Amino acid sequence: MDSEPVNVREFQTLAKEALPKMHYDYYAGGAEDEHTLKENVEAFQRITFRPRILIDVSNINMETTILGYKISAPVMVAPTGFHMYAHPEGEVATARAAAACNTIMVLSFGSSCTIEEVASSCEAVRFYQLYVYKQRYVSAQLLARAESNGFKAVVLTADTPKLGRREADIRNKLTIPQSKNLEGLLSVEADSKGGSDFGAFASQTLDPSLNWKDIAWLKSMTKLPILLKGVLTAEDVEVGVDAIIVSNHGARQLDYAPASISVLEEVVQAVAGAVPVLFDGGVRRGTDVFKALALGAQAVMIGRPVIYGLAAKGEYGVKRVLEMLKDELELTMSLNGCCTIKHITRNHVRTEGDKLR
Numbered sequence: 001m002d003s004e005p006v007n008v009r010e011f012q013t014l015a016k017e018a019l020p021k022m023h024y025d026y027y028a029g030g031a032e033d034e035h036t037l038k039e040n041v042e043a044f045q046r047i048t049f050r051p052r053i054l055i056d057v058s059n060i061n062m063e064t065t066i067l068g069y070k071i072s073a074p075v076m077v078a079p080t081g082f083h084m085y086a087h088p089e090g091e092v093a094t095a096r097a098a099a100a101c102n103t104i105m106v107l108s109f110g111s112s113c114t115i116e117e118v119a120s121s122c123e124a125v126r127f128y129q130l131y132v133y134k135q136r137y138v139s140a141q142l143l144a145r146a147e148s149n150g151f152k153a154v155v156l157t158a159d160t161p162k163l164g165r166r167e168a169d170i171r172n173k174l175t176i177p178q179s180k181n182l183e184g185l186l187s188v189e190a191d192s193k194g195g196s197d198f199g200a201f202a203s204q205t206l207d208p209s210l211n212w213k214d215i216a217w218l219k220s221m222t223k224l225p226i227l228l229k230g231v232l233t234a235e236d237v238e239v240g241v242d243a244i245i246v247s248n249h250g251a252r253q254l255d256y257a258p259a260s261i262s263v264l265e266e267v268v269q270a271v272a273g274a275v276p277v278l279f280d281g282g283v284r285r286g287t288d289v290f291k292a293l294a295l296g297a298q299a300v301m302i303g304r305p306v307i308y309g310l311a312a313k314g315e316y317g318v319k320r321v322l323e324m325l326k327d328e329l330e331l332t333m334s335l336n337g338c339c340t341i342k343h344i345t346r347n348h349v350r351t352e353g354d355k356l357r
């Protein structure tokens with residue numbers, strides 16, 4: 001393939017060529033039968049547009065505001081682990097690319113660069129993603145470090161009381177490096193007998209007793225806004241947080257969970273405007289971004305495409321991925337007759353559940 005991709009999917013092909021199989025599989029894979037993995041992408045393909053014509057679209061403005069921070073377009077970087085498997089500069093390169101595109105990066109607990117390295121890489125608004133560990137002081141210390149290093153919000157990932165069964169990682173006997181962020185905080189004995197060391201790490205460290213009461217515990221520890229990541233049902237809409245992220249963890253946790261886009265509207269209706277709703281899972285096109293916004297998301301987050309950009313072309317690759325999605329969103333807005341993000345409405349899309357008019 002020509003080495004300059006023309007769309008985000010082509011970065012995946014380059015990443016596959018560039019990476020050792022074990023690492024590519026870690027990034028690309030999902031849980032068990034990977035049903036949800038396919039659905040995350042395919043459910044977008046079943047949504048079509050109701051474009052409007054004869055609207056002056058000579059000036060398109062994609063800017064939006066997330067928790068008070070202005071970003072150039074509603075496309076953010078999702079938290080994903082171990083960027084140094086993809087590129088030696090790891091999350092520092094990703095952070096610089098996100099900053100250059102004037103968007104927000106969420107740094108994963110599993111960052112291969114330290115919180116401090118990412119914080120000092122460049123000026124930008126960043127959020128920190130937290131898991132709750134059995135040893136609560138570990139989460140408390142990570143949070144305190146993120147806060148003192150200028151991170152502006154905490155993303156609590158709530159869909160991982162246990163790690164999903166990612167069979168490619170088990171087959172490949174994936175081993176993960178000791179996280180620099182956890183040095184001196186957590187030491188774990190890896191058990192790689194027939195299983196993934198990552199699985200062993202997760203089962204030894206993650207706290208499966210985490211529950212709704214712990215939101216109050218988290219609030220008592222930080223003044224930062226809290227975004228709850230992993231909501232997939234109206235029943236789990238909790239307005240005691242500052243934002244909700246509709247996500248199935250990129251289909252890496254519960255297989256046969258619904259495609260994220262198929263439940264976005266249910267969650268948005270339950271939230272009823274009380275807090276912003278963000279979205280991730282399967283976004284590969286500017287048209288996907290538009291569809292998620294039309295169904296009520298304030299912004300989307302991108303997981304794998306960012307890593308594929310990083311693996312293929314480092315910081316430049318991540319920048320290109322974000323720029324491509326922004327350019328495609330701009331065109332989609334023009335062709336649907338929307339000049340600003342606020343002009344994108346539910347009436348611009350038709351889902352399978354909608355009656356044909």
Ligand code: FNR
Pocket residue numbers: 026027028040078079080081108109110129157229247248249250251252280281282283301302303304305
């Ligand atoms: C993830 N995701 C994730 N989520 C999280 O809260 N903490 C984490 O450390 C990780 N790590 C991680 C690693 C890798 C390799 C992937 C692919 C994903 C999930 C991520 O934040 C996001 O929900 C999905 O990646 C979104 O789906 P797409 O964009 O990858 O389809």
